[in-house]
Amino acid sequence: MKYDGDGGGGEHPDGRSRQPAVSFAEPRGFSRVVRSKLMETLFPDDPFRELKNRPVWLRVRKGVQYFVPVFRWLPEYRMELFKYDLLAGITIASLAIPQGISYAKLANLPPVIGLYSSFVPPLIYAVLGSSKHLAVGTVAACSLIIGATVGDAVNPEKNLELYLSLVFTATFFSGLLQITLGILRLGILVDFLSHSTIVGFMGGTAVLICLQQLKGMVGLKHFTTRTDVVSVLRSVFSQTHQWKWESIVVGTIFLAFLQFTRFVSKKKARLFWVSAISPMVTVIVGGLFAYFAHAENHGIPIVGHLDKGLNPSSIGKLNFDPKYISASLKAGIITAMIALAEGISIGRSFAIMKNEQIDGNKEMIAFGMMNIVGSFTSCYLTTGPFSKTAVNFNAGCKTAMSNVIMSICMLFTLLFLAHLFSYTPLVALSAIIMSAMFGLIDYHKAFHLFKADKFDFLICMAAFFGVAFISMDVGLMLSVGLAVGRALLYIARPAVCKLGNIPDTRIYRDVEQYPNAIGAQGILILQLGSPIYFANCNYIRERILRWIRDEDSQGRVVEYLLLEFGGITSIDMTGVETLLEIKRILEAKGVKIILINPRIGVMEKLILTKCIDVIGREAVFLSVEDAIHSCIFSLHKSAIAQTKSEEIEMV
């Protein structure tokens, strides 16, 4: 027995009296516990802290400012900020036009819908959004999902009107879901899309989209509507006789140009604008080339007619026909979640760089409003895409005013310049999309995951291969399923470790981690590291019994089992019963159970269920040290008693 009792009571009975008392306070009331748990679950960031203890008028003002952030920043807006926002706004507009057209093509929508989607939603976000750097726009992954899901129900080439109405309906559902999640403060759901899932999902989508763009690059007219790598590749390579060399040459030149500008921007951060405006340059050069060379007659198809004028209303087009509603619901739900995950995580990342904070739930409401209003004004799903937001940030935007500027640029484009873009060669759009997608394949991150955490890597790869080879929704669900499964497995198989005393200290630590830690004779100290739940009760019982068996088989008889409960934050009814069961089994073997430091939630449950009375209040200690003291004292006493009785017998 190597117990180093410096300053403690040693093996003296006084040891007990010096021990600090364990709190057996009456359990808190049910309503209080529920209230505090609900607060923790839904309002972890305590959003209304600024409203507490203020006069009414201030509370109203702060409240309005809280819900409509534009009232917070606009009154303080100064001209010197405007020049930054103006520059940033024009830069992102120059990116928004080609991207808008390209991604609309990805969703099988008329290109002008992409332009519409960069006009109304940014205005809504400028009023309701809480991020200063987020630039609103359409995203490739969601465009593809909408195209694939709604395309399954209606062929856009055969019935464009119906297809359009279903896309707007899907956007409406997205917005409704986002706003509902925001109001119910269920940002927690987005938390279940882990970084690993997103990396894999983005990578898989990017590969898929790149391969799809081969259609435009080689100038094909007919193409598969399926979105998996095998179908897409088969579609490309089964039509080699249809390939147009002109298209391939032009496409390769554009792609090389775009990649070169990306390379330049990457090398010199100050030259970020080179890659930011390169898509616009590509579109303009491509358009001029197509106009003067009559490219459409030489195997290079162009975008074609673009309507002049602002967004027409599309309220009347929303289609709730039960025949099609499942397609638009599915597209709406999946894209809503992905858009939220992307928009919120990106807004958050940039806010962190500037040491600001973003309220995810408020952002959800902003995104939701944006999409609901969008679905009324001929827009499809928008969020805060990474590429645009990064450009906005680098261009030095200061407030959401940059979104307003972009919107105004789109206004002019829609009113006066739209027809100029009708000459844009499709191959230029394909090159723009491919170039953007290359940046989303984050193989560095995947490699990092592989090195650091194999299971996270597996989650990432499940998303990647699921998206690439099966379908986008299956890939996503597979990956989230694995991640949730891992979390459940953690609950089901919590770490249990044996503690020992680190010599010359009063500290007790895991003997596997600190091999010099020493156990005490007759005493086994186990640290449990998770809530005791229905899902792990059997495991915990088996594991504890096995520890005792192992000790016995090594010739160390266990008389006291000390369970360190400090890591256990909660226990359910099955858990309480298991605890009693363990006590019963061990008592039959002559082993006494001692609990150490049950935390508040656990202690309340033990008191409520009267379990504490069965275990005995004297068998609960505040620290391992106290418990060891007491055990050693008892062991010592019983040894003396035994010696005495042996002496008596001898007499």
Next chain:
Amino acid sequence: MKYDGDGGGGEHPDGRSRQPAVSFAEPRGFSRVVRSKLMETLFPDDPFRELKNRPVWLRVRKGVQYFVPVFRWLPEYRMELFKYDLLAGITIASLAIPQGISYAKLANLPPVIGLYSSFVPPLIYAVLGSSKHLAVGTVAACSLIIGATVGDAVNPEKNLELYLSLVFTATFFSGLLQITLGILRLGILVDFLSHSTIVGFMGGTAVLICLQQLKGMVGLKHFTTRTDVVSVLRSVFSQTHQWKWESIVVGTIFLAFLQFTRFVSKKKARLFWVSAISPMVTVIVGGLFAYFAHAENHGIPIVGHLDKGLNPSSIGKLNFDPKYISASLKAGIITAMIALAEGISIGRSFAIMKNEQIDGNKEMIAFGMMNIVGSFTSCYLTTGPFSKTAVNFNAGCKTAMSNVIMSICMLFTLLFLAHLFSYTPLVALSAIIMSAMFGLIDYHKAFHLFKADKFDFLICMAAFFGVAFISMDVGLMLSVGLAVGRALLYIARPAVCKLGNIPDTRIYRDVEQYPNAIGAQGILILQLGSPIYFANCNYIRERILRWIRDEDSQGRVVEYLLLEFGGITSIDMTGVETLLEIKRILEAKGVKIILINPRIGVMEKLILTKCIDVIGREAVFLSVEDAIHSCIFSLHKSAIAQTKSEEIEMV
């Protein structure tokens, strides 16, 4: 600052040198970690411990004994045990005959199938099963599920042959699933059916079955095939003109008799056999009455013709027609899980009473074999039902031999006595089922749940009302879904608490639980209580920042944030990134982060991801006390430096 540094270094720089070293050991190899995790997940009870370090012949013998327990107990079987097993076997056989017939009716099967199911499976279990007390037989809940699920696909009254073949196929699937789970050691899946779910499910099923038995009690001929309370009640009370008063009178008498015997047995444990044989008495008396009074002519229908002879083979009847396979698969999977949960938990409960241990995975293999062989020999799903096992236990069974005795009794019954049971009135069977079901409605337990844990009560009620008012599978899934959701919510919102020093000790505990605990100036100690996972990263970041804000708003400037990691058993990649993010945010606010006691899995991950180098190895401590020492020393030093520089300025 109330730090009580008895024996420690106090505010002396030596404090650091006396501190025990934190282990920064090289992470264990990937394969070693995976191997140890797999072992923990699948072999928590280390089943092969007896085979280690033994000679080959002993290992083979022990191995065979391990997999086929009959080789363990049969060689040591003595005659004096036999008399106990004989008595117990006859007792459970007298229960098995009426229950077998009744539950077969519940599954819309010919009554003789129920008798077959008590002949072959018990023999298989006697060879492979590891429980001494388990009595094998059919169960009401599973019978009802089979009837409802397979009945949805095929109407048993119209095409009995097909219906039978699908039931055998479902049984085959159940067995296959059970055996697979057992071999893969996935007993973990059964753990997800918590006590609360089972209490609610059993209660709901019992209520449903009781109401269904009103059909037999009032002597109805036509009845709904749906299994929800509303449909069943409507079916009963819409046919009041069909009610037969004779049936009601006879049924009430039987029910009163059965309930009275249960009451007697409950009052005096020694009279357990009174209730055990009462169903047999009911059947015999009912049969005699029906035979002599020609009851079937007076509105009291009887069971009707029962085939003589042993189980015919049913291998050829297994039906894998894709048209029906989904029904038999669904019935097979649901009943397999419920049967496992019931059988294993019951076997375990009785083993605990005798301080024995049961290997859940081995039991699964035994149940699986039992059902596969059963499906080949005209049996349907069997498991270890509570009622029978309790009778077996009370009758003093010593080994699985009692199952063999029961089987032999069934052999005689099938060969010679079957036709005697054809006179059993259906109303007697209904009374037997109802009486058995009353015992399964555990309202005491439900009330206990309500008092101790509202959420467990909710899980229980979800199962109860789901089963009673929607359908058995929906109720079960609803309840399991709630339980899993709660577990996930726990992961997503782990408890974070602020620690303070308990006066006159070196112990740091939750200030909410121990209100006398005192914080140190400039230092905030937070204890995290869960793995840091993708699902809780955002929450943990928000929560930590809020703690710091709260401290600031109360005028206590935080200079050091101490994070107690002792309760954290693992961290994933998203978690590591969040930790770095928190560090970045706090550094900008001038707050230093210190980690205390990261456990082995966490430390390995921090080293692998190089996160530890960013945080700094000098910012990791083994105990709160050490960390506080070091912080106070630094605070003190900087205070002195400040005073000095102020002095210099003043000079």
